[in-house]
Amino acid sequence: MSAHAEPWAPAGALFDDTLAGLVGARARAWAARWFGAGKTIDIRVCDGARCAGPPSGATTWESLEPGLVLALDPRAHTPIACWMLGLDTGTRVLKEAEQKLFQDLACTTAQDFIRDVAGVFSLGPDTRERGAYRHGRDDIALNVSIGAASNVLNLYALRPRAIKARLDAIGPRSPRAAPKHRDDAIRRQPIRVGAMIGRGRMALSELCSLTVGDVIMLDRGHNDGMALTVDGQTKPDTICELRQDGSQLTLRLAQTEASTLS
Missing domain, CATH: 3.40.1550.10 (CheC-like)
Structure with missing residues:
Protein backbone atom coordinates (compact mmCIF):
# COMPACT_ATOMS: atom_id res chain seq x y z
CA MET A 1 0.00 0.00 0.00
CA ALA A 169 0.09 31.63 3.73
CA ILE A 170 -1.15 29.22 6.40
CA GLY A 171 2.33 29.08 7.91
CA PRO A 172 4.08 26.24 9.74
CA ARG A 173 2.27 24.26 12.39
CA SER A 174 3.61 24.41 15.91
CA PRO A 175 5.11 21.11 17.11
CA ARG A 176 3.03 18.89 19.40
CA ALA A 177 4.19 16.99 22.44
CA ALA A 178 4.82 13.29 21.89
CA PRO A 179 1.84 11.16 23.05
CA LYS A 180 2.36 8.63 25.84
CA HIS A 181 -0.30 6.10 24.89
CA ARG A 182 -1.63 4.75 21.60
CA ASP A 183 -5.22 5.83 22.33
CA ASP A 184 -3.95 9.30 23.17
CA ALA A 185 -2.02 9.35 19.89
CA ILE A 186 -5.14 8.52 17.90
CA ARG A 187 -7.18 11.19 19.65
CA ARG A 188 -4.52 13.82 18.89
CA GLN A 189 -4.40 13.18 15.16
CA PRO A 190 -5.26 16.26 13.07
CA ILE A 191 -6.74 13.97 10.42
CA ARG A 192 -10.29 14.88 9.46
CA VAL A 193 -10.83 12.38 6.67
CA GLY A 194 -9.74 8.75 6.59
CA ALA A 195 -10.43 6.16 3.92
CA MET A 196 -10.77 2.38 3.95
CA ILE A 197 -11.46 -0.06 1.14
CA GLY A 198 -12.94 -3.38 2.20
CA ARG A 199 -11.04 -4.58 5.26
CA GLY A 200 -7.80 -2.84 4.37
CA ARG A 201 -5.81 -1.46 7.28
CA MET A 202 -3.39 1.44 7.46
CA ALA A 203 -0.52 1.71 9.91
CA LEU A 204 -0.81 4.58 12.39
CA SER A 205 2.25 6.25 10.84
CA GLU A 206 0.56 6.21 7.42
CA LEU A 207 -2.70 7.49 8.87
CA CYS A 208 -0.88 10.43 10.46
CA SER A 209 0.39 11.60 7.07
CA LEU A 210 -3.01 11.41 5.34
CA THR A 211 -4.78 14.61 4.33
CA VAL A 212 -7.73 15.52 2.17
CA GLY A 213 -6.72 15.20 -1.47
CA ASP A 214 -4.27 12.36 -0.99
CA VAL A 215 -4.53 9.33 -3.25
CA ILE A 216 -4.50 5.91 -1.58
CA MET A 217 -3.72 2.76 -3.54
CA LEU A 218 -4.40 -0.70 -2.15
CA ASP A 219 -3.56 -4.04 -3.77
CA ARG A 220 -7.14 -5.26 -3.59
CA GLY A 221 -9.89 -6.22 -6.02
CA HIS A 222 -12.25 -3.72 -7.60
CA ASN A 223 -15.32 -5.46 -6.12
CA ASP A 224 -14.40 -4.59 -2.53
CA GLY A 225 -16.89 -2.51 -0.62
CA MET A 226 -15.99 1.08 0.14
CA ALA A 227 -16.73 3.28 3.13
CA LEU A 228 -15.32 6.59 4.26
CA THR A 229 -14.94 7.60 7.89
CA VAL A 230 -15.04 11.23 8.98
CA ASP A 231 -14.09 11.91 12.59
CA GLY A 232 -14.74 8.26 13.36
CA GLN A 233 -18.24 8.17 11.84
CA THR A 234 -19.08 6.43 8.57
CA LYS A 235 -20.16 8.86 5.85
CA PRO A 236 -21.54 6.79 2.96
CA ASP A 237 -22.69 9.94 1.14
CA THR A 238 -19.22 11.43 0.94
CA ILE A 239 -18.21 11.75 -2.69
CA CYS A 240 -14.97 10.20 -3.88
CA GLU A 241 -13.37 8.93 -7.04
CA LEU A 242 -12.51 5.24 -7.44
CA ARG A 243 -10.38 3.98 -10.31
CA GLN A 244 -8.93 0.64 -11.32
CA ASP A 245 -5.33 0.79 -12.57
CA GLY A 246 -4.24 -2.71 -13.45
CA SER A 247 -4.08 -4.70 -10.23
CA GLN A 248 -4.24 -1.57 -8.08
CA LEU A 249 -7.29 0.31 -6.90
CA THR A 250 -6.97 4.10 -6.61
CA LEU A 251 -9.20 6.12 -4.28
CA ARG A 252 -9.27 9.90 -4.44
CA LEU A 253 -11.15 11.93 -1.84
CA ALA A 254 -12.82 14.29 -4.28
CA GLN A 255 -15.28 16.13 -2.06
CA THR A 256 -16.04 16.28 1.64
CA GLU A 257 -18.44 18.10 3.86
CA ALA A 258 -17.28 21.60 4.77
CA SER A 259 -17.09 20.72 8.47
CA THR A 260 -14.44 18.10 7.82
CA LEU A 261 -11.94 20.74 6.70
CA SER A 262 -12.06 22.76 9.89
Whole structure:
Protein backbone atom coordinates (compact mmCIF):
# COMPACT_ATOMS: atom_id res chain seq x y z
CA MET A 1 0.00 0.00 0.00
CA SER A 2 1.24 3.50 -0.78
CA ALA A 3 -0.04 7.07 -0.46
CA HIS A 4 0.69 9.90 -2.90
CA ALA A 5 0.02 13.60 -2.24
CA GLU A 6 -0.81 16.05 -5.02
CA PRO A 7 -1.11 19.87 -4.93
CA TRP A 8 -4.61 20.46 -3.59
CA ALA A 9 -6.70 23.12 -1.88
CA PRO A 10 -10.39 23.39 -0.91
CA ALA A 11 -12.64 24.59 -3.72
CA GLY A 12 -12.93 28.21 -2.60
CA ALA A 13 -9.48 28.66 -1.07
CA LEU A 14 -7.92 30.32 -4.12
CA PHE A 15 -10.74 32.82 -4.45
CA ASP A 16 -11.04 34.10 -0.90
CA ASP A 17 -9.25 37.27 0.19
CA THR A 18 -5.96 35.56 1.05
CA LEU A 19 -4.31 35.30 -2.37
CA ALA A 20 -5.61 38.71 -3.38
CA GLY A 21 -4.24 40.10 -0.11
CA LEU A 22 -0.78 38.64 -0.70
CA VAL A 23 -0.54 40.13 -4.18
CA GLY A 24 -2.28 43.33 -3.07
CA ALA A 25 0.33 44.01 -0.37
CA ARG A 26 3.12 43.82 -2.96
CA ALA A 27 1.07 45.89 -5.42
CA ARG A 28 0.47 48.69 -2.91
CA ALA A 29 4.17 48.88 -2.07
CA TRP A 30 4.96 48.95 -5.80
CA ALA A 31 2.41 51.72 -6.46
CA ALA A 32 3.72 53.84 -3.58
CA ARG A 33 7.25 53.51 -4.93
CA TRP A 34 6.33 54.59 -8.45
CA PHE A 35 3.32 56.88 -8.04
CA GLY A 36 3.52 58.10 -4.45
CA ALA A 37 0.99 57.56 -1.70
CA GLY A 38 -2.75 57.59 -2.21
CA LYS A 39 -3.31 55.17 -5.08
CA THR A 40 -5.96 52.57 -4.28
CA ILE A 41 -5.28 49.04 -5.50
CA ASP A 42 -7.98 46.46 -6.11
CA ILE A 43 -7.18 42.81 -6.90
CA ARG A 44 -9.85 40.54 -8.39
CA VAL A 45 -9.07 36.81 -8.53
CA CYS A 46 -10.87 34.62 -11.06
CA ASP A 47 -10.62 31.20 -12.65
CA GLY A 48 -8.93 31.08 -16.03
CA ALA A 49 -11.92 29.28 -17.50
CA ARG A 50 -14.21 32.18 -16.60
CA CYS A 51 -12.14 35.26 -17.40
CA ALA A 52 -11.07 37.01 -20.58
CA GLY A 53 -7.49 36.76 -21.76
CA PRO A 54 -5.00 39.62 -22.16
CA PRO A 55 -6.32 42.58 -24.18
CA SER A 56 -5.31 42.95 -27.81
CA GLY A 57 -1.89 44.54 -28.22
CA ALA A 58 -0.87 43.86 -24.62
CA THR A 59 2.81 43.74 -23.71
CA THR A 60 3.56 40.57 -21.74
CA TRP A 61 6.35 39.31 -19.53
CA GLU A 62 6.95 35.90 -17.98
CA SER A 63 9.07 34.60 -15.13
CA LEU A 64 12.15 32.70 -16.28
CA GLU A 65 10.99 29.78 -14.17
CA PRO A 66 7.55 28.81 -15.56
CA GLY A 67 4.58 29.84 -13.49
CA LEU A 68 3.76 33.54 -13.93
CA VAL A 69 2.81 35.86 -16.82
CA LEU A 70 1.95 39.57 -16.67
CA ALA A 71 0.03 41.45 -19.37
CA LEU A 72 -0.06 45.26 -19.58
CA ASP A 73 -3.12 46.78 -21.23
CA PRO A 74 -1.89 49.23 -23.91
CA ARG A 75 -4.67 51.64 -22.89
CA ALA A 76 -2.89 51.99 -19.53
CA HIS A 77 0.31 53.48 -20.98
CA THR A 78 -0.87 57.07 -20.68
CA PRO A 79 -2.42 56.94 -17.17
CA ILE A 80 0.57 55.06 -15.74
CA ALA A 81 3.03 57.55 -17.21
CA CYS A 82 0.92 60.48 -16.01
CA TRP A 83 0.82 59.05 -12.48
CA MET A 84 4.59 58.71 -12.54
CA LEU A 85 5.14 62.27 -13.80
CA GLY A 86 2.43 63.86 -11.68
CA LEU A 87 0.42 64.96 -14.72
CA ASP A 88 -3.32 65.21 -15.20
CA THR A 89 -4.69 61.98 -16.69
CA GLY A 90 -7.44 63.78 -18.60
CA THR A 91 -7.87 63.52 -22.35
CA ARG A 92 -4.69 64.59 -24.11
CA VAL A 93 -3.40 64.29 -27.65
CA LEU A 94 0.10 62.81 -27.68
CA LYS A 95 2.73 63.20 -30.33
CA GLU A 96 4.43 60.06 -31.60
CA ALA A 97 7.53 60.69 -29.49
CA GLU A 98 5.38 61.20 -26.39
CA GLN A 99 3.47 57.99 -27.06
CA LYS A 100 6.74 56.07 -27.23
CA LEU A 101 7.99 57.69 -24.03
CA PHE A 102 4.77 56.91 -22.15
CA GLN A 103 4.85 53.31 -23.39
CA ASP A 104 8.45 52.88 -22.21
CA LEU A 105 7.63 54.34 -18.79
CA ALA A 106 4.58 52.10 -18.37
CA CYS A 107 6.51 48.99 -19.42
CA THR A 108 9.31 49.80 -16.97
CA THR A 109 6.88 49.96 -14.05
CA ALA A 110 4.99 46.84 -15.17
CA GLN A 111 8.16 44.77 -15.40
CA ASP A 112 9.06 45.94 -11.90
CA PHE A 113 5.61 44.81 -10.76
CA ILE A 114 6.01 41.20 -11.90
CA ARG A 115 9.45 41.09 -10.27
CA ASP A 116 7.87 42.23 -7.01
CA VAL A 117 4.96 39.77 -6.96
CA ALA A 118 6.97 36.77 -8.20
CA GLY A 119 8.06 36.08 -4.62
CA VAL A 120 4.45 35.41 -3.61
CA PHE A 121 4.52 32.40 -5.93
CA SER A 122 8.01 31.20 -4.85
CA LEU A 123 9.56 32.44 -8.09
CA GLY A 124 12.72 34.44 -8.65
CA PRO A 125 12.68 38.06 -9.89
CA ASP A 126 14.21 37.32 -13.30
CA THR A 127 11.76 37.90 -16.16
CA ARG A 128 11.72 38.22 -19.93
CA GLU A 129 9.40 39.78 -22.46
CA ARG A 130 7.34 37.35 -24.46
CA GLY A 131 4.97 37.44 -27.40
CA ALA A 132 1.20 37.12 -27.37
CA TYR A 133 -0.08 35.02 -24.48
CA ARG A 134 -3.19 32.87 -24.36
CA HIS A 135 -3.98 31.88 -20.81
CA GLY A 136 -4.99 28.34 -19.88
CA ARG A 137 -8.31 27.24 -18.40
CA ASP A 138 -6.52 26.07 -15.25
CA ASP A 139 -4.66 29.35 -14.76
CA ILE A 140 -5.56 31.65 -11.91
CA ALA A 141 -6.02 35.23 -13.13
CA LEU A 142 -5.47 38.26 -10.90
CA ASN A 143 -6.78 41.49 -12.41
CA VAL A 144 -5.18 44.63 -10.96
CA SER A 145 -7.10 47.91 -10.96
CA ILE A 146 -5.44 51.18 -9.93
CA GLY A 147 -7.71 53.97 -8.81
CA ALA A 148 -10.55 54.32 -11.29
CA ALA A 149 -8.62 52.49 -14.02
CA SER A 150 -9.77 48.86 -14.14
CA ASN A 151 -7.72 45.86 -15.24
CA VAL A 152 -4.56 47.90 -15.80
CA LEU A 153 -2.45 44.79 -15.21
CA ASN A 154 -3.48 41.16 -15.68
CA LEU A 155 -1.46 38.54 -13.83
CA TYR A 156 -1.77 34.84 -14.74
CA ALA A 157 -0.41 32.16 -12.40
CA LEU A 158 -0.27 28.43 -13.02
CA ARG A 159 -2.71 26.75 -10.63
CA PRO A 160 -0.03 24.70 -8.76
CA ARG A 161 1.86 27.94 -8.10
CA ALA A 162 -1.29 29.62 -6.82
CA ILE A 163 -2.10 26.65 -4.59
CA LYS A 164 1.41 26.68 -3.11
CA ALA A 165 1.18 30.41 -2.43
CA ARG A 166 -2.19 29.90 -0.71
CA LEU A 167 -0.92 27.00 1.41
CA ASP A 168 2.28 28.86 2.32
CA ALA A 169 0.09 31.63 3.73
CA ILE A 170 -1.15 29.22 6.40
CA GLY A 171 2.33 29.08 7.91
CA PRO A 172 4.08 26.24 9.74
CA ARG A 173 2.27 24.26 12.39
CA SER A 174 3.61 24.41 15.91
CA PRO A 175 5.11 21.11 17.11
CA ARG A 176 3.03 18.89 19.40
CA ALA A 177 4.19 16.99 22.44
CA ALA A 178 4.82 13.29 21.89
CA PRO A 179 1.84 11.16 23.05
CA LYS A 180 2.36 8.63 25.84
CA HIS A 181 -0.30 6.10 24.89
CA ARG A 182 -1.63 4.75 21.60
CA ASP A 183 -5.22 5.83 22.33
CA ASP A 184 -3.95 9.30 23.17
CA ALA A 185 -2.02 9.35 19.89
CA ILE A 186 -5.14 8.52 17.90
CA ARG A 187 -7.18 11.19 19.65
CA ARG A 188 -4.52 13.82 18.89
CA GLN A 189 -4.40 13.18 15.16
CA PRO A 190 -5.26 16.26 13.07
CA ILE A 191 -6.74 13.97 10.42
CA ARG A 192 -10.29 14.88 9.46
CA VAL A 193 -10.83 12.38 6.67
CA GLY A 194 -9.74 8.75 6.59
CA ALA A 195 -10.43 6.16 3.92
CA MET A 196 -10.77 2.38 3.95
CA ILE A 197 -11.46 -0.06 1.14
CA GLY A 198 -12.94 -3.38 2.20
CA ARG A 199 -11.04 -4.58 5.26
CA GLY A 200 -7.80 -2.84 4.37
CA ARG A 201 -5.81 -1.46 7.28
CA MET A 202 -3.39 1.44 7.46
CA ALA A 203 -0.52 1.71 9.91
CA LEU A 204 -0.81 4.58 12.39
CA SER A 205 2.25 6.25 10.84
CA GLU A 206 0.56 6.21 7.42
CA LEU A 207 -2.70 7.49 8.87
CA CYS A 208 -0.88 10.43 10.46
CA SER A 209 0.39 11.60 7.07
CA LEU A 210 -3.01 11.41 5.34
CA THR A 211 -4.78 14.61 4.33
CA VAL A 212 -7.73 15.52 2.17
CA GLY A 213 -6.72 15.20 -1.47
CA ASP A 214 -4.27 12.36 -0.99
CA VAL A 215 -4.53 9.33 -3.25
CA ILE A 216 -4.50 5.91 -1.58
CA MET A 217 -3.72 2.76 -3.54
CA LEU A 218 -4.40 -0.70 -2.15
CA ASP A 219 -3.56 -4.04 -3.77
CA ARG A 220 -7.14 -5.26 -3.59
CA GLY A 221 -9.89 -6.22 -6.02
CA HIS A 222 -12.25 -3.72 -7.60
CA ASN A 223 -15.32 -5.46 -6.12
CA ASP A 224 -14.40 -4.59 -2.53
CA GLY A 225 -16.89 -2.51 -0.62
CA MET A 226 -15.99 1.08 0.14
CA ALA A 227 -16.73 3.28 3.13
CA LEU A 228 -15.32 6.59 4.26
CA THR A 229 -14.94 7.60 7.89
CA VAL A 230 -15.04 11.23 8.98
CA ASP A 231 -14.09 11.91 12.59
CA GLY A 232 -14.74 8.26 13.36
CA GLN A 233 -18.24 8.17 11.84
CA THR A 234 -19.08 6.43 8.57
CA LYS A 235 -20.16 8.86 5.85
CA PRO A 236 -21.54 6.79 2.96
CA ASP A 237 -22.69 9.94 1.14
CA THR A 238 -19.22 11.43 0.94
CA ILE A 239 -18.21 11.75 -2.69
CA CYS A 240 -14.97 10.20 -3.88
CA GLU A 241 -13.37 8.93 -7.04
CA LEU A 242 -12.51 5.24 -7.44
CA ARG A 243 -10.38 3.98 -10.31
CA GLN A 244 -8.93 0.64 -11.32
CA ASP A 245 -5.33 0.79 -12.57
CA GLY A 246 -4.24 -2.71 -13.45
CA SER A 247 -4.08 -4.70 -10.23
CA GLN A 248 -4.24 -1.57 -8.08
CA LEU A 249 -7.29 0.31 -6.90
CA THR A 250 -6.97 4.10 -6.61
CA LEU A 251 -9.20 6.12 -4.28
CA ARG A 252 -9.27 9.90 -4.44
CA LEU A 253 -11.15 11.93 -1.84
CA ALA A 254 -12.82 14.29 -4.28
CA GLN A 255 -15.28 16.13 -2.06
CA THR A 256 -16.04 16.28 1.64
CA GLU A 257 -18.44 18.10 3.86
CA ALA A 258 -17.28 21.60 4.77
CA SER A 259 -17.09 20.72 8.47
CA THR A 260 -14.44 18.10 7.82
CA LEU A 261 -11.94 20.74 6.70
CA SER A 262 -12.06 22.76 9.89
